[in-house]
Amino acid sequence: xxxxxxxxxxxxxxxxxxxxxxxxxxxxxxxxxxxxxxxxxxxxxxxxxxxxxxxxxxxxxxxxxxxxxxxxxxxxxxxxxxxxxxxxxxxxxxxxxxxxxxxxxxxxxxxxxxxxxxxxxxxxxxxxxxxxxxxxxxxxxxxxxxxxxxxxxxxxxxxxxxxxxxxxxxxxxxxxxxxxxxxxxxxxxxxxxxxxxxxxxxxxxxxxxxxxxxxxxxxxxxxxxxxxxxxxxxxxxxxxxxxxxxxxxxxxxxxxxxxxxxxxxxxxxxxxxxxxxxxxxxxxxxxxxxxxxxxxxxxxxxxxxxxxxxxxxxxxxxxxxxxxxxxxxxxxxxxxxxxxxxxxxxxxxxxxxxxxxxxxxxxxxxxxxxxxxxxxxxxxxxxxxxxxxxxxxxxxxxxxxxxxxxxxxxxxxxxxxxxxxxxxxxxxxxxxxxxxxxxxxxxxxxxxxxxxxxxxxxxxxxxxxxxxxxxxxxxxxxxxxxxxxxxxxxxxxxxxxxxxxxxxxxxxxxxxxxxxxxxxxxxxxxxxxxxxxxxxxxxxxxxxxxxxxxxxxxxxxxxxxxxxxxxxxxxxxxxxxxxxxxxxxxxxxxxxxxxxxxxxxxxxxxxxxxxxxxxxxxxxxxxxxxxxxxxxxxxxxxxxxxxxxxxxxxxxxxxxxxxxxxxxxxxxxxxxxxxxxxxxxxxxxxxxxxxxxxxxxxxxxxxxxxxxxxxxxxxxxxxxxxxxxxxxxxxxxxxxxxxxxxxxxxxxxxxxxxxxxxxxxxxxxxxxxxxxxxxxxxxxxxxxxxxxxxxxxxxx
Numbered sequence: 001x002x003x004x005x006x007x008x009x010x011x012x013x014x015x016x017x018x019x020x021x022x023x024x025x026x027x028x029x030x031x032x033x034x035x036x037x038x039x040x041x042x043x044x045x046x047x048x049x050x051x052x053x054x055x056x057x058x059x060x061x062x063x064x065x066x067x068x069x070x071x072x073x074x075x076x077x078x079x080x081x082x083x084x085x086x087x088x089x090x091x092x093x094x095x096x097x098x099x100x101x102x103x104x105x106x107x108x109x110x111x112x113x114x115x116x117x118x119x120x121x122x123x124x125x126x127x128x129x130x131x132x133x134x135x136x137x138x139x140x141x142x143x144x145x146x147x148x149x150x151x152x153x154x155x156x157x158x159x160x161x162x163x164x165x166x167x168x169x170x171x172x173x174x175x176x177x178x179x180x181x182x183x184x185x186x187x188x189x190x191x192x193x194x195x196x197x198x199x200x201x202x203x204x205x206x207x208x209x210x211x212x213x214x215x216x217x218x219x220x221x222x223x224x225x226x227x228x229x230x231x232x233x234x235x236x237x238x239x240x241x242x243x244x245x246x247x248x249x250x251x252x253x254x255x256x257x258x259x260x261x262x263x264x265x266x267x268x269x270x271x272x273x274x275x276x277x278x279x280x281x282x283x284x285x286x287x288x289x290x291x292x293x294x295x296x297x298x299x300x301x302x303x304x305x306x307x308x309x310x311x312x313x314x315x316x317x318x319x320x321x322x323x324x325x326x327x328x329x330x331x332x333x334x335x336x337x338x339x340x341x342x343x344x345x346x347x348x349x350x351x352x353x354x355x356x357x358x359x360x361x362x363x364x365x366x367x368x369x370x371x372x373x374x375x376x377x378x379x380x381x382x383x384x385x386x387x388x389x390x391x392x393x394x395x396x397x398x399x400x401x402x403x404x405x406x407x408x409x410x411x412x413x414x415x416x417x418x419x420x421x422x423x424x425x426x427x428x429x430x431x432x433x434x435x436x437x438x439x440x441x442x443x444x445x446x447x448x449x450x451x452x453x454x455x456x457x458x459x460x461x462x463x464x465x466x467x468x469x470x471x472x473x474x475x476x477x478x479x480x481x482x483x484x485x486x487x488x489x490x491x492x493x494x495x496x497x498x499x500x501x502x503x504x505x506x507x508x509x510x511x512x513x514x515x516x517x518x519x520x521x522x523x524x525x526x527x528x529x530x531x532x533x534x535x536x537x538x539x540x541x542x543x544x545x546x547x548x549x550x551x552x553x554x555x556x557x558x559x560x561x562x563x564x565x566x567x568x569x570x571x572x573x574x575x576x577x578x579x580x581x582x583x584x585x586x587x588x589x590x591x592x593x594x595x596x597x598x599x600x601x602x603x604x605x606x607x608x609x610x611x612x613x614x615x616x617x618x619x620x621x622x623x624x625x626x627x628x629x630x631x632x633x634x635x636x637x638x639x640x641x642x643x644x645x646x647x648x649x650x651x652x653x654x655x656x657x658x659x660x661x662x663x664x665x666x667x668x669x670x671x672x673x674x675x676x677x678x679x680x681x682x683x684x685x686x687x688x689x690x691x692x693x694x695x696x697x698x699x700x701x702x703x704x705x706x707x708x709x710x711x712x713x714x715x716x717x718x719x720x721x722x723x724x725x726x727x728x729x730x731x732x733x734x735x736x737x738x739x740x741x742x743x744x745x746x747x748x749x750x751x752x753x754x755x756x757x758x759x760x761x762x763x764x765x766x767x768x769x770x771x772x773x774x775x776x777x778x779x780x781x782x783x784x785x786x787x788x789x790x791x792x793x794x795x796x
Contacts, residue, residue: 020097023064023398023429027093031058031686032458038447040064042097043396045420045430047443049469049476050461051718052690053453053677056433057402061103063090064431065400068101086611099429101398102389106406106689107551109373109381113186113277114148117376118326118369121387126352127369131322133345135315140176145315145322147185147307149177178312178322183300187307190276192268194248196294200237208236211271212290226257227264271295306370323370329763330356331365358390362419363412366506366527366763377549377712379407379526390419395427402689405436406715409525409744410789413438435718437480441466448476454645454677479719484726484747486776486794491518491733491753497538497707504536505529506767514538516707516738518753519729523743523786524770527762530742534709538740545705549712552692554684557588557599561642561680564670564699569662570653574638578631585638591628593619623681634658642681646670649680669698672731674717674724690716707738714745726751746793749786750775757786 021042028036033055040046048056070087109120118124128142135145143149155172179185202208204224205216214220216232225232229246230239239247250266275283275291283291299305306313306323313321317340325333334356340349359365362383367376376384382404389399404420405413417439424430424444434440446469448462461474469477494517502510507529514520522530539546554563561567567586575582584591592598596616600623604612615621622629622639629637634657644652650667653660670678673694678687687695693716701708710729714722722745729751732739741748749755755778757771770784778784779791 022097023099024094024096025059025063025092026095028059028063029091030062031055032454033058033063033091034458036449036458036460038460038463040429040431040447041445042099042429043424043427044444045424045432045442046445046447047432047434047440048447048449049434049440049718050449050457051453051475052435052674052694052716052721053688054449054451054457054718056449057688058458059447059449060400060431060433061105061402063092064095064098064398065101065103066090067092067095068098068398069103071098072100086606088611088613099396099398100394101400103400104382104385104389104404105400105402106379106382109376109384112374113372115373116326116369117367117371117373117384119148120373121355121384123352123355123369124326126348126355127322127325129348130340130345130352131315131317134317134340134342135322136317137315139311139315143178144176145178145308145312147179147187147312149175150179150181150184151175151177151309176311178308180300180303180307180309182302183307185307187300187303187305188297189300190272191296191298192271193294193296196290197248197267197271198236201235203235204230204232209267211267211294212287214267222257223255223262223264226262227255229264326370327368329365330359330367330369331763333369334360334365354391355387358387361415362386362390363408363415363526363762366761366766377407377531379405382406386419389423396429398429398431399423401430401432401434403434403716404432405434405439407526407712407744409523409785410438410746410793411785412526417442435716437719440469440476440480448472448474450475452677454679456677475720476718482719482723482747483793483795484722484750486750486779487753490774493518493754494738497738499533499537502533502537505532506763507532507536508767510767510769512756512769512772514738514740514756515754517733517736518738519733519751520738520740520754520756521743521749521752522740522756522758523749524758524766525762525785528758528760528766530758531711532767533758534740534742535711538707539709541707543705544707544709545700545703546709547697547700547711547713548709549693549715551689552684552696556683556685558684559642559681560646560670560675560678560684560695562588563684563695564666566663566666566680569660570633570638570641573658573660573663574631574633577633580631584628584631585624587623591624591638593623593625595619596623598623639681642679644680645676646678646680647676650676666698666702669701670695672701672728673698674721688716690721701732706736707740708732710739710741710743712743713741714743714748722747746790749790750794755786757784759784759786 023040023042026037036059048060050056066087067090070089073081073084073087109115128145131145132140132142153174155170157168158171160167160169183189197211198208199210207216216224229250230243246266248266248268250264252263252265255262255264275287308323313323315321328336334353337349337353337356364380364383404416408416413436420430420432421442432439440446443466446464446466447460448469450457450461462469462472462477470480471477493515496513496515499510499512499514510533522534524530535548538544552563571582571585574585581590583589587598593616595618596602600616600621601613602616606612624639629639631637634652646667650664650671652658653663653667675691675694675698697713713725717725726747729739743749752775755771755773755775756769758768759766759770771778771787775790778787779794782788782791
């Protein structure tokens, strides 16, 4: 008996299944990683840090998360995989101990005009079911409340085979949708300024159409000449009513031109389908400029901007229709849903309550469900994606976050930290790419990459605890406890920019004077109205250059040289030095290698398997024809120039026979924003979020203007890079510019000459100016949330 008792008290040997408590990475070489090998503890919070471009995203997203997703996709059948994005295996020797990865990145939500916060989450879907069950009068199924479903009906004869006989029967159908018939669920109607579409003194053949892409040299010319509805040689002002109607409004009509079957359609329906079905911000710059010039958007008079039909708005619960409910602030909507007590839909109401409470908990209670998803900032979009994971019962999952504190006031970062801890405490592995010391401080394990950016990075400089990082001699360790001091001397304003009665979104008739000739920081909690005030009342004025947060778009053929316009002067200089055409020096034009079409690699599509990219044997990845590489400028060929870093190129084009002042000025701006390490020909698709933001900043700095508006320029910046940014802002102001920065980073606030603080809360609790004055007075008064956090930051 005693023997049995002794056996019971002995601790059992650990089960072999419990030994897999590490994610092991060996020999990671994705992008700029240099054979990185690390071990990451599972069920812990690990923060990856390092300067922007050091390889954090390449390791976390490009290697660990990408391989996890690829392996999950491989569990599906080949048929299903054919419909999924194909993912290549990352460049890594060993990846061991992976778990299912859930990625919450900073990609902005699709700028689809039909997408709102409600449709992007499950909130609208749930509300539509609630209204279809409880709404009075009852008007139909949930799609009767959807502004993306049109009401259609039809009837006709159908032919059936029955018992060897052919039978004709009359059938009819009807779908009740909630789409407003006037604006087709867009909420706004368009009016065209016809003088922006054509010059009525000219004929079509004389280039009368002024719409981008509508030239008479291509297909459009063939269609207009061969349609026979009007004379292409007659000036447009001499057209009859009928001819003008056919040119502008004719419905799609089948025609035959030169033996080819084509469809002719009037200009206005064609523009509506090609340009206006997309979000204006997602269009190419020259098309966007045309749309803004030619089209005015006004609120739909029939649905009053709600996008819904009269029937959908007639059905109500407790005196409110679905449009009223979607326009409410989410924190108020959560209270309204709590007041609904109906046993027949109890599970649905419980799910909706939980979803709305998650919005409030994550700090997005100030949004409304009818807010277009394309208008959310990067941080708001990321937190909206996080909502579906908050109440998840999944454990032993790897959550991967990309700078979750972007767009958050120091006051809100605390909430985000609690959230990350909660996800970890449920037994999940949480991997976070982050720069803010407040979030790095809560890590169980820290991985610091560097030491520099681009080719100077890609190695692990430190692995261990936060205390160990503080004591280490890495760049992150050295700057971890950096605190910007308040400025001793402030610049004096040279004038003021007046804003009167600003009422965009949640602003409550704000009157404020923004000083000119100084560095002004506009701050406040997320959702307090900062962007509404500045983008609504300052951006768009003459002489204002605005650098917002919209992501720059670019294919793998785009690179810093093409995006900034740098390639243009370089190509001309090469052409002039060698007496040939500039087009030869573009890999997207005449100079392209014929085998790979100037891509440098040849892609082989393997259907549901990951495609294979092999370096082109003909040009050896240089992208140009061999004959083009024989032309030199300053002893270098065009492919060697594109392989240079910004710093190298700045020196090369600054003096000697390769001196090009126009190129040198662009390179200087790229170096100013801290991108000296980028190579000129690096594809834009490989740049990190912080690098893209700064590339955009460098490009917009060339524009002529007296006032610069920067929207969170510190996003994606390491603590060490923030110093460079402050130096750049100072140089801009000292050169006679006025700089207005929307920012949450305390270092930028401390460095400001003038602070405008909005609040006190978010949504309808904000929208007022709660402080305007110098940073020193704000710290002394501690009268606002910003004042308290700034005082703690500068150690006052």
